[in-house]
Amino acid sequence: MSEQKKNDPLHGKTxxxxxxxxxxxxxxxxxxxxxxxxxxxxxxxxKSSLKFLRKTPWARKKVEDLYITICK
Incomplete structure (x- = not known):
């Protein structure tokens, strides 16, 4: 596994x-x-949030960015 993937908190997370x-x-x-x-x-x-986030890239990015901040 590459070093970048090991350090990516989103790797392997749905x-x-x-x-x-x-x-x-x-x-x-x-x-x-x-x-x-x-x-x-x-x-x-x-369920409703996943439906929205899957169709809306900017919203998904905000969710992923917030997740990354709590993982640090």
Missing amino acids: LETILNELVAHFGWAELGYKIRINCFVSDPSI
Whole structure:
């Protein structure tokens, strides 16, 4: 395995796993405050959030970036 992949906190993580870990760490209310996305604020669920994040690259990037900050 390359050195870059070993140091990448996203390597081997699914979007669902990342989202579940963020919700467990922050809760929906705090997550919605940190990343202003309606699916985190208005009747949030993993399923609806995944659907939105998979179709919206800029939102997915924000989620991944936040995940990286809590992994450090």
